[in-house]
Amino acid sequence: MSFWRVGILVLTLHFSALAEKIPLDSEMIYRLLDGENPYVVMAIANQKIQESRVISAKGGFDTKLGAKHDEKRYPLSDGRLSDVYLEKPLESGVEVLMGYRKAYGTQEYNNIKTGDEGEMRVGVKIPVIPLLHGTNDRYLSLKLAQIDSQKSLSGSTKNLRELSYTVMGIYYQLLFRHELMELESGLLEKAQKQYGFIEKRVSVGDEAPILLVEARQNVNERKQRFIESANAVSTVKEHLISYLNIPAKEFEERFEIPHLPLLKEEVFDVEGQMKKVLKNRPELQILEFEKEKLNEELMMAQVLKYPQIDAAIYGVHDQVYQNGFKVSLEMALPIERRKYEGKSSELQTKKENNLNEMKKSLLEARRVVTTAVETLNSLWENFTIVQNEIALAEQLERAEMRKFELGESGLFLLNQREMRTLQAKQKKSEYHLKMVMNLLEIQKESGDMDQRFLPLIGDV
Numbered sequence: 001m002s003f004w005r006v007g008i009l010v011l012t013l014h015f016s017a018l019a020e021k022i023p024l025d026s027e028m029i030y031r032l033l034d035g036e037n038p039y040v041v042m043a044i045a046n047q048k049i050q051e052s053r054v055i056s057a058k059g060g061f062d063t064k065l066g067a068k069h070d071e072k073r074y075p076l077s078d079g080r081l082s083d084v085y086l087e088k089p090l091e092s093g094v095e096v097l098m099g100y101r102k103a104y105g106t107q108e109y110n111n112i113k114t115g116d117e118g119e120m121r122v123g124v125k126i127p128v129i130p131l132l133h134g135t136n137d138r139y140l141s142l143k144l145a146q147i148d149s150q151k152s153l154s155g156s157t158k159n160l161r162e163l164s165y166t167v168m169g170i171y172y173q174l175l176f177r178h179e180l181m182e183l184e185s186g187l188l189e190k191a192q193k194q195y196g197f198i199e200k201r202v203s204v205g206d207e208a209p210i211l212l213v214e215a216r217q218n219v220n221e222r223k224q225r226f227i228e229s230a231n232a233v234s235t236v237k238e239h240l241i242s243y244l245n246i247p248a249k250e251f252e253e254r255f256e257i258p259h260l261p262l263l264k265e266e267v268f269d270v271e272g273q274m275k276k277v278l279k280n281r282p283e284l285q286i287l288e289f290e291k292e293k294l295n296e297e298l299m300m301a302q303v304l305k306y307p308q309i310d311a312a313i314y315g316v317h318d319q320v321y322q323n324g325f326k327v328s329l330e331m332a333l334p335i336e337r338r339k340y341e342g343k344s345s346e347l348q349t350k351k352e353n354n355l356n357e358m359k360k361s362l363l364e365a366r367r368v369v370t371t372a373v374e375t376l377n378s379l380w381e382n383f384t385i386v387q388n389e390i391a392l393a394e395q396l397e398r399a400e401m402r403k404f405e406l407g408e409s410g411l412f413l414l415n416q417r418e419m420r421t422l423q424a425k426q427k428k429s430e431y432h433l434k435m436v437m438n439l440l441e442i443q444k445e446s447g448d449m450d451q452r453f454l455p456l457i458g459d460v
Contacts, residue, residue: 024255029171032244033163039243043159050145050152057145060138063088066099070108079105081112085121093136095125097314115320123314123326129306133299140300144293151289165444167243169437174236176433178257180426181229187422188222194411195219206407214411260432263439265380268373270366273446277365280447294351301344308332369445376438383431390428393421 022028033040068083085099102118130136195215201207241251314326397417403409 021254021256023258024171025258026168026171026261028255029167029244030164032246033167037243037245039163039167039245040160043163044156047149047152047156050149054142054145054149057142060141061089061091072108077106079103079107081107082118089138091139091142093127093130093139097121097123097125115318117319119316119318121314121316123312125310125312128309128311130303133303135296135299135303137300140296143296147289147293147296154289161444161447165440167240168440170236170240170243172260172433172436172440174233174240174257175260176429177229177233177236179259179429181226181233183422183425183429184222184226184229187418188219188226190418191215191219191222194414197405198411211411218411218415260429260436263432263435268376268442270370270373273369273373273442274362274366276446276448277362277369290354291351294347294354298344298347298351301347305334305344307334365445369442372438372441372445376435376442379431379435379438383428383435386424386428386431390421390424393417393424397421 035041064087066083066085066087068081070079070081072079081101081103083099083101085097085101088096090096099121100118101112101114101121102116103112103114107113127136195212195218198207198211198215202209202212237251238248241248244251308331310330312326312328312330316324316326318324397414397420400409400414400417404411404414
C-alpha cells in the first residue's frame with residue numbers, strides 16, 4: 001500500500017473517531033452545568049451580591065477627609081474659619097478626629113478663636129451605652145452583611161443542589177422515554193415482519209387476502225404508537241437541552257442516549273439519612289444564620305431602652321497659646337420606650353418563628369426521606385417480580401409465534417401476546433425510573449451534593 005493511501009486511511013479513521021457519538025452520562029451532564037451555564041450563574045448570583053454588600057458595609061468605617069471655609073463680613077462683625085480634618089469611625093463605635101483649623105474674628109455658630117498660626121486638634125467621640133453593650137449601628141450593619149454573605153453561600157449550595165435534582169430528573173425522564181421508544185420500535189418491527197410473512201403466504205394461496213389487511217392495520221397502529229413515543233422523547237430532550245445550554249444540532253451530533261443506569265440494591269437507614277440532613281442541608285444552616293442575625297439585632301435593641309449618652313474629649317495645641325481641651329456630654333432619655341418595646345417584641349417573635357421553621361424543615365425532611373426509602377424498598381420487590389413476568393410473557397409470545405407460523409393461531413392472539421410482553425417491559429422501565437428518582441430524592445434530601453459544584457461556589 002502506498003504512502004498516500006496509508007495517510008488517507010489514517011485521516012479517515014481519525015475523523016471517523018471524532019464523529020463518533022459519546023453516551024450522555026451523568027458525568028457529562030455535570031460538565032455542561034459549568035460556570036458559563038446561565039442556570040448555574042443565576043443559582044449563585046446572590047452570593048456575589050451579598051459579598052459586595054459586605055464591602056459596602058465596611059465603607060461605614062472608611063476614613064473621611066473633610067474641609068471647611070467660612071468667611072463673613074457683617075456690619076458689626078467679621079470673621080474667617082478654615083478647617084481641615086480626618087474622621088475615622090472604629091468598630092467599637094468610637095469616632096476619632098484629627099485636624100487643623102485657623103479662626104479669626106467672631107464665628108457664626110461658635111466662639112472658636114485661634115492664634116495666627118492656627119491650632120491642631122485631636123479628639124474622640126464615645127457613644128457610652130453602645131460601647132458598653134459591644135454593638136453599634138455601623139457594627140450591626142457590617143455584621144448583618146457578613147452573616148448574609150455566609151447565608152448566601154449556603155443558599156448557593158441549596159440552589160445548585162436543587163438545580164442538579166431538576167436537571168438529573170429531566171435526564172432520567174429522557175432515558176426512560178427513549179427506552180419506551182425502543183420498545184415501540186421493536187413492536188413495530190415485529191408487525192412489519194408479520195406483514196412480510198403473511199404477504200408471502202397470501203401470494204401462494206395459503207392465507208386469505210383479508211389477513212393481509214389485518215396485518216397492514218396492525219402495522220399502521222404500531223407506527224402511530226412509535227410516532228407518539230418519539231414525540232415524547234423529543235419534548236423531554238428539548239427540555240434537557242435548554243438546561244444544558246447547547247444547540248440542539250450539537251446535542252444530536254455529539255451524544256447518544258444510553259439506558260437508565262443499573263442500580264445495586266441498597267438498604268437505606270432513615271436515621272442515618274437524617275444525620276446527613278443535619279450535617280449537609282444548607283436550609284438548616286441558613287436558619288442558623290437567621291438565628292445569629294436575630295441575636296445581633298436583639299443585642300442592638302437592648303441599647304434602645306437606655307438613655308443615649310455621647311461623650312466627647314478634644315485636645316488642641318495652638319502654636320502661640322499652647323494646649324487646651326474640651327469635654328462634652330450629651331444625653332437623651334427615651335421616656336416612653338415604645339421603640340425599644342416594639343423592636344424587642346418583633347425580634348422575639350421572629351426568633352420563635354425561626355425556631356419553628358427549623359423544626360418544620362426537619363419534620364418535612366424526615367417525612368420525605370422516610371417515604372422515599374420505603375418506596376424504594378417496595379419498588380425493588382416489584383422490579384424483581386416484573387422481571388419474572390417478562391420472562392413468562394416472552395415464553396408465551398414465542399409459543400404463540402410458533403403456533404402462528406404453523407397456522408394454528410391467528411394474528412389477533414399473537415398481537416395480544418406481543419402487547420402483553422410490551423406492557424410488562426414498560427412496567428419494568430417505569431419501576432426502574434421510579435427507583436432512580438427515589439434514589440435521587442434521597443440524595444437531594446440528605447444534602448449529598450456532587451463535589452464538582454463546590455469550585456463554582458468558591459469562585460464567586
